Amino acid sequence: xxxxQKLTGIAAPMPxxxxxxxxxxxxxxxxxxxRTGFGKNLFDEMRFNRDGTEIEDFVLNKTQYREAExxxxxxxxxxxxxxxxxxxxxxxxxxxxxxxxxFADIFYNNCFKNGILPIIFPxxxxxxxxxxxxxxxxxxxxxDLESQTVTTSDxxxxxxxxxxxxxxxxxxxxxxxxxxxxxxxxxEGFEEKIAQDRPWV
Amino acid sequence: xxxxxxxxxxxxxxxAHEAEDGTCLLxxxxxxxxxxxxAQAFEGLRMTGRKVRAPEKTIAVPDxxxxxxxxxxxxxxxxxxxxxxxxxxxTNAKEFGVHYYPVSDVRQGIVHIVxxxxxxxxxxxxxxxxxxxTATHGxxxxxxxxxxxxxxxxxxxxxxxxxxxSKNMKxxxxxxxxxxxxxxDITLAVIGATGTGGGTGYVIEYCGQAIRDLxxxxxxxxxxxxxxxxxxxxxxxxxxxxxxxxxxxxxxxxGAQWDTALTWWKTLYSDDDAHWDKVVTLxxxxxxxxxxxxxxxxxxxxxxGVVPAPESFEGGKVDAARRSIEYMxxxxxxxxxxxxxxxxxxxxxxxxxxxxxxxxxxxxxxKKIKDGIRAMVVPGSGLVRAQAEEEGIAxxxxxxxxxxxxxxxxxxxxxxxxxxxxxERCASTSNRNFEGRQGYKGRTHLVSPAMAAAxxxxxxxxxxxxxx
Numbered sequence: 001x002x003x004x005q006k007l008t009g010i011a012a013p014m015p016x017x018x019x020x021x022x023x024x025x026x027x028x029x030x031x032x033x034x035r036t037g038f039g040k041n042l043f044d045e046m047r048f049n050r051d052g053t054e055i056e057d058f059v060l061n062k063t064q065y066r067e068a069e070x071x072x073x074x075x076x077x078x079x080x081x082x083x084x085x086x087x088x089x090x091x092x093x094x095x096x097x098x099x100x101x102x103f104a105d106i107f108y109n110n111c112f113k114n115g116i117l118p119i120i121f122p123x124x125x126x127x128x129x130x131x132x133x134x135x136x137x138x139x140x141x142x143x144d145l146e147s148q149t150v151t152t153s154d155x156x157x158x159x160x161x162x163x164x165x166x167x168x169x170x171x172x173x174x175x176x177x178x179x180x181x182x183x184x185x186x187x188e189g190f191e192e193k194i195a196q197d198r199p200w201v
Numbered sequence: 202x203x204x205x206x207x208x209x210x211x212x213x214x215x216x217a218h219e220a221e222d223g224t225c226l227l228x229x230x231x232x233x234x235x236x237x238x239x240a241q242a243f244e245g246l247r248m249t250g251r252k253v254r255a256p257e258k259t260i261a262v263p264d265x266x267x268x269x270x271x272x273x274x275x276x277x278x279x280x281x282x283x284x285x286x287x288x289x290x291x292t293n294a295k296e297f298g299v300h301y302y303p304v305s306d307v308r309q310g311i312v313h314i315v316x317x318x319x320x321x322x323x324x325x326x327x328x329x330x331x332x333x334x335t336a337t338h339g340x341x342x343x344x345x346x347x348x349x350x351x352x353x354x355x356x357x358x359x360x361x362x363x364x365x366x367s368k369n370m371k372x373x374x375x376x377x378x379x380x381x382x383x384x385x386d387i388t389l390a391v392i393g394a395t396g397t398g399g400g401t402g403y404v405i406e407y408c409g410q411a412i413r414d415l416x417x418x419x420x421x422x423x424x425x426x427x428x429x430x431x432x433x434x435x436x437x438x439x440x441x442x443x444x445x446x447x448x449x450x451x452x453x454x455x456g457a458q459w460d461t462a463l464t465w466w467k468t469l470y471s472d473d474d475a476h477w478d479k480v481v482t483l484x485x486x487x488x489x490x491x492x493x494x495x496x497x498x499x500x501x502x503x504x505x506g507v508v509p510a511p512e513s514f515e516g517g518k519v520d521a522a523r524r525s526i527e528y529m530x531x532x533x534x535x536x537x538x539x540x541x542x543x544x545x546x547x548x549x550x551x552x553x554x555x556x557x558x559x560x561x562x563x564x565x566x567x568k569k570i571k572d573g574i575r576a577m578v579v580p581g582s583g584l585v586r587a588q589a590e591e592e593g594i595a596x597x598x599x600x601x602x603x604x605x606x607x608x609x610x611x612x613x614x615x616x617x618x619x620x621x622x623x624x625e626r627c628a629s630t631s632n633r634n635f636e637g638r639q640g641y642k643g644r645t646h647l648v649s650p651a652m653a654a655a656x657x658x659x660x661x662x663x664x665x666x667x668x669x
Contacts, residue, residue, distance in 0.1 A: 016524070017517035018397055018497050022635040027616045031266070031282035033240035033289050035350075045637050074517045076398040079431065080635060081614075082333040082347035083238065102398055105433045106333060106347050113351035123516075163365065165224045177251070180226060180359045183218045187254075187361060190217035190228050200454035200462050201230045201258075201326065 002115050003173035007096055007143040009069030011133035012059050017074035021081040021107065025089040038085055039092030060093075064136035070143060072126065072133040073100045077118075078107025087114045097143045099150065101126050112166045115173070117145055119160045128152065145171060204472025206369045207438050208404045211344040211469070215327050217361050226361040230326040230343075233312045234261040234299065234353070236290040237616070238331030242354035243293040252297070254360040259299035260321055263287045264311045265616045267304050269579050269606035274305065283617065297357075310582020310608040313337040313550040317421065318584055320450025324439035324466040329356055334550045334632065336427040339436035340420035341443055342469050344404070346433040367433065368478035370403035371471075374411035376485035381666040383490075383560065384419035385552060385630065385649035387411065388426040390488045393501030395481055400432030403479060406471060407437050411485030417446040418556035425551045426632050429498040438470040492537055492662050493634045493647040495525030500634070504652070504664045508535045528636055529644050530624070537662055540646070544627040545576040545657040546639070547603075547650050549613035552630035553581025557650040558589050562597040564654035564668055570602040571660035577604045577619065579611040603657070615639045628656035 029041040047058050054061045060068060071090075077100040078086060087110045090098070097117040111118045121129070132139055132152040139153035145167060151157045169176055194201055205213075218226040232255075239261070246252065253259055266283040267273065276284055287304065294301035302309045308319060313334055316322045328338040328345035331353040338345035348362065356362055372391055392399075405427050412423065420437050427435025444463060447453045454462045489503035500522075502509070508531045511522040526533065531540065547553075547561050558580065570576050578598050580586035586608055589595045599605050612619040613631035621627055621643025630653050631638075634645040646662060655663040 015517060015520070017521045018499075020497075020633075020635045022633070022638050026637055026641075027614050030237050030616065031280075031286055033244070033286060035241050045641065050641070074521075076401070076431070079397055080333065080633060082331055082335075082349055084241075084331075084349035084351060087349075102401055104398075104431060105401060106349060106428075110349035110351065113349060163224075164222055165220070165363075176363055177249075177355050177358050180355065180361060180363065183226060184359075186218040187226065187228070187359060191360075194228070198325075198462070198465065200323070200458045 001173045001175065004096070004115055004117055004145050004170040006146065007069060008140050010065060010067055010137050011070035011072050011129070011141040012065040012068035013130050013133035014059055014071055014073045015130055018076045018079055019073055020079050021083050021086045024078070024086040025083065030083060030085050035088050036092060038089035039094070042089040042093045067094070067137070069094055069096050070141055071095055071098045072129045073098060075101045077103050079104040082106045084110045084114070087111050087116055091116055099126065099129055112170055115170065117143065117170060119143070119150060121158060121160060125158050128156065203476045204474040206471040206475040206477070207342060207406055207436060207469055208344065208369055209475070211325055211327065212366060214325065223365055225364050226359070227327060227364045228361050229329050229356050230258060231316065231321050231328045232259045232356050233316050233328065233330035233335070234259060235265055235312045235330070235332060236263040236286045237265045238350050239293065239353055240286060240289045241350050242357055243297065245354040246357055251358045253299060253357045256298040258360065259357070260316065261290060261294045261299050262302040262309055262312050262315050263290050263304055265610045265614065267609040268617050269609045269611045269619060271607060273607055307583040307587065310585065311550045311553060311610055313425070314553060314581035314585065317341065318450070318582055320447060320453035323447060323453065323462070324443060325469050329362060333428045334425050336433070336435050337421050337425040337550055339424040339427065339434050340417060341447070342436055342439035342466070344434055344436065347428060367404045368402055369476065370400060370405045370432065370479040370481070371477045372405050372407050373409040373480070373482045374407065374485050375409045375482065376411060377414065378411050378485050378488060381490050381651065381669055382488050383649040383651060384415055384422035386488050386491050388423045389491045389493070389498070389501045389647060390483060391481070392426065392430045392498050393491065394483060395430050397429060397497055397499045398431045400427060400430040403432050405430070405432040405435040407435060409485070412437060413440065416556055417442060418554040421554065422551055426498065429632060439466050490649065490652055490665055492652065494529065494531065494537060495522060496528055496634055496636050497521070497525065498632070498634060498647065500525060502537060504537055504662060506537050508533050508537065538664060539661060540626070541661045542626045542628045542646070542656055543574060544621060544625055545574060545653050546612040546627055546629040546631065547577070547653050548579030548581065548611055549631040550581065551632040552650050553579060553585065555585050555588050557630065558585070558594050561650040561654040562594040564651050564665060565597050565601040565658070568601055568658050570657040574657055574660055576602060576657045577606060577612065579606040579619070580608050582608045601657070612639050628653045628662060
């Protein structure tokens, strides 16, 4: 996984609440057995007409947001399915950070496995960042994981919380399977114990 | 020190390693695998030269893509992409030596129906699957939740999951349900009350008399939709109903091991003085047969209600409701029981078990579906299908005019050919009414199996109590 670098980019506003995983990547695109190439189908039914032409007023089709690297979204982003195709599509499109008041649990975890930083702020902060995002491509937002801050184009700084272990893995681009396998003796010990205590498992 | 919740107890019994910051390696007792979210994980193992740590605890079955038509043994009934995915699971199951139920096996079905049915899911276990409806297995008093593909790979390689503990939420349903009200109505009513984000960060324990009175099938329906309320897992303490269901199943413990297991299972309940971070209580007798009107599972109202005005909501929900009503092609103030449908789907991991089919058949007995309605029953597994045929339920469906299909996820998520066309409206026993969920521009109303059967007979959303 790539290391998460300090990000200075365009933020796209998506104020809709409950943006679900079927919106992010409709199931017709889940049939690939690869992890890449999903970006072209991100938000497919919101972004494209049936004939493949773009829906003009969808935010990521607007000239100023085509290169967006940050999404500022409504409450409960990523609800629904566990499909990791959702963060794969988001990352493949080029979005590296998503800001909302809340995320669905599974989606939130999936983001960290794919180099995407989901950031939770209270409603009043999201409102400020949404306004900032609405300014378009002349406004650049800064997301700094190291200092746990988001800075608006006006220089207003907001601090956010993130789990220390998740932060570490994202900053260093670590493979968490490798990290867990370093603890294999603990796993073996646990397996021996349950073989005694709960042999039916 | 206060007592422990059921979740606390299962959690403590599965910590293989705990770091100073509370990050744990949680040991996984059962890993269920299907074709859509596993190919990339197996490929990851191959690329890094890793093996499946516990193939004997890993159970794979194709369900999302498989056709449900009787001729599905013919591989040309699948699109090339679907076939590649199913074949990849065939190959991976064989190569990594995990338990496997191929499409040709009578035990094949939806992964969350296959697990319990074959005794893989047992009380006190940790169960994961690359599917959000893994919460279903919580009905047995196991800690069960959905994971992403990277986590699937992590579990395959280490048999553990990196986790921090969630908070405890109690959802109590007191009293008795009224006739015509089912487990599906309970779980939808809870989501209607708490919202789709109400359970985020929590593990829910469902309790109370109305939950105790449910069969295992009903309990699975309730836990199945915990994820729609935002909770990663929902669970119900095991009791005699649970033990009776589990006993004698293929992979359940037997003989002396059964006795040891039972002794431990009987300790799996929340202590009276356990700490709850959030408590929600609903009165069972106040729950009505419900339907969804919008495109979020929280858009729930009693069938006696009307389409609400967007302005009756707050914040971002106002715009979301406006969008939903437009998408669903409804009018504000329209009676829900006046909404005409053209499709009925009975099935899914929410409502594809034998009891669900019995409940629908009870309404359909001696009746015909309305002319022009397309109605489909997709049993949750080959075993459910066989049992329904033995009980004569299949004949009731067929005589009423339903299509009697083979097992799979089918129109719940429409990855196989079972889909809605643009603008079609479906009374569905599935779990998600998202935009496009059952087909591009398709419109979904979530209901119980009995309500779906009633809608098939009248051609519109219907209060099932009028047909009882």
